[in-house]
Amino acid sequence: MLENIRDAVRKFLTGSTPYERAVDEFIKDLQKALISSDVNVKLVFSLTAKIKERLSKEKPPSVLERKEWFISIVYDELSKLFGGDKEPNVNPNKLPYVIMLVGVQGSGKTTTAGKLAYFYKKRGYKVGLVAADVYRPAAYEQLTQLGNQIGVPVYGEPNNPNAVEIAKRGVDIFVKSKVDIIIVDTAGRHGYGEENKLLEEMKEMYEVLKPDDVILVIDASIGQKAYDLASRFHQASPIGSIIITKMDGTAKGGGALSAVAATGATIKFIGTGEKIDELEVFNPKRYVSRILGMGDIEAILEKVKGLEEYERIQKKMGDVIEGKGKLTLKDVYAQMVALRKMGPLSKVLQHIPGLGVMLPNPSEEQLKLGEEKIRRWMAALNSMTYKELENPNIIDKSRMRRIAEGAGLEIDEVRELLEWYNNMNKLLKMVKRRRGDIEKLFGGK
Ligand code: GDP
Ligand code: MG
Known part of the structure; x- marks a missing residue:
């Protein structure tokens, strides 16, 4: 029965069985559950083969524990079984x-x-x-x-x-x-x-x-x-x-x-x-979440989503370095949201190359400050209009005042955010000239 999958997920995530053995056990539980729900046996084995293949070929991203990473792969592959990423097309293809x-x-x-x-x-x-x-x-x-x-x-x-x-x-x-x-x-x-x-x-x-x-x-x-x-x-x-x-x-x-x-x-x-x-x-994804046990996997999925968003912005930064486009405040905002999703900043920062742009070698103290700053900046970003986020150049003094008021901040804090944003864009452009810095920015790729 599919309901057993949820128990298997819980057992896997909270049990003390060593990782490799826990994976084997989970895969067996998953197969049993699917087969006993009359899912085609071939389908079940190709699913678990795919999961194993990804386990051997991919590496867990730094923000996920190994077990969490494994469950995120299971989630991904099960979702594909139910129709993948996309919602089904429900529009009629002819009339009547x-x-x-x-x-x-x-x-x-x-x-x-x-x-x-x-x-x-x-x-x-x-x-x-x-x-x-x-x-x-x-x-x-x-x-x-x-x-x-x-x-x-x-x-x-x-x-x-x-x-x-x-x-x-x-x-x-x-x-x-x-x-x-x-x-x-x-x-x-x-x-x-x-x-x-x-x-x-x-x-x-x-x-x-x-x-x-x-x-x-x-x-x-x-x-x-x-x-x-x-x-x-x-x-x-x-x-x-x-x-x-x-x-x-x-x-x-x-x-x-x-x-x-x-x-x-x-x-x-x-x-x-x-x-x-x-x-x-x-x-499909929401449905699979329910099967796997929403409570247990929600946090993992949030982290994965955060990571995906983070990587998207990281790629955009790469483009800016190549002289293509510009980072908008919307991107900055997305970046901050992504960071929040990935976990407490203190944990996330240490694992993520590239964040040195914001805080090189942060100490505990700086991390706390950083966390608080991100919270306040997000409040400022939340008070901006869509237009302002897309095109921060239009933010003059009176707009700054409005934003500060809306966010419950001092006007200087808003100004600081905007300065930081401008500096970041400048910095990224400079990197192109000083290619060596890319290593610093992207953690030595
Ligand atoms: P039919 O015999 O297949 O036509 O079934 P009905 O449409 O008469 O529904 C049977 C019962 O199921 C009714 O009491 C409905 O209100 C209830 N029902 C139908 N869909 C849902 C649903 O999505 N959620 C809940 N909670 N009840 C539903
Ligand atoms: Mg009826």
Whole structure:
């Protein structure tokens, strides 16, 4: 079960097992957890092979402990498994766009139909809902109520027992009236035994409607059953997308990976509550954080993010040295935010080459002062407008006064920040002439 991964992360980070053995144990735990959640075995082994490869080829950055670094790699590779860096594309690639929602009884199809309608309406699309669940009493009323709430028309035939007929007519009518996105809500199915009749109906509906997307709606807490269930649905009508509901009620969601594995579909949204606006575009990284145990890995991820930002600015400094561009106060700000994320300044400074620009060989005392200064300068930067950050030259005396007041600082402190900023740009330009200094700046590369 995916939930076991969280325990493994905790055990790994807090246990006293020596690093190498702890890594081996963790990888075994990870494989076990993924395989028992019915994730394809090949996929699991290629994932762990990739993790091991990175362990042997890469070096931990100075701001991370070895164990933290390892977890950040696991996080990275798991995120890729769930769709990588990017959020999925949820915009229709053609209009009109017909979506058919399928899933077991109670998984949240009808609620999600309303949420989707609201989501797309807000994005400027003309949306229509079709009530094609003829089994659940009051299914039509439930959808109509949602439609009324958000001002989206609902098509239904409460007395017609033929779901395929209703769906077909509903879609045709909406297409004629130039609706952009048509969402068809269907009946709950269990995917087993006597429910085969419902799967047949679904298949027929799929063939008649030829929807642009079939979305499987699954409850986050479904667990092990997900693989089997998703496969059955997938056989009846090819699943293109997945929505995981009730993510607010559980931090589990293990079934999602299995459903992805069974269908090859993309997770597009997650439901995070009963209300109409509680739908989020799926974010693989956030999801993986939940699987790994947000509390345990948040700090590590912050450091990694800080490091990435820090490296970006460092690269920009390199460009300035090469005579390209200029460091703006926005960059300075980003740099300071990045530093904060990486940990206490006293710890970070010692590890990071290049910071000598700010404080060469800092003593404890200087570090404290530096920390306090960064805090005060950040307050000043926070009080600046976007324009001022982009182009500090425009900051005259009256702007300085305003900034100082906004930040609760003396005007001299703001002036000092600006001077420091100007000096830094000058210094970077000088480095080009005195190349030897680059070694000092970048820690002897
Ligand atoms: P259907 O049978 O698949 O159409 O499921 P419904 O849409 O009727 O939803 C079943 C129950 O789940 C209802 O009580 C919903 O309010 C609830 N529900 C749906 N989505 C979510 C969600 O994301 N979070 C929570 N907490 N409840 C949800
Ligand atoms: Mg329903």
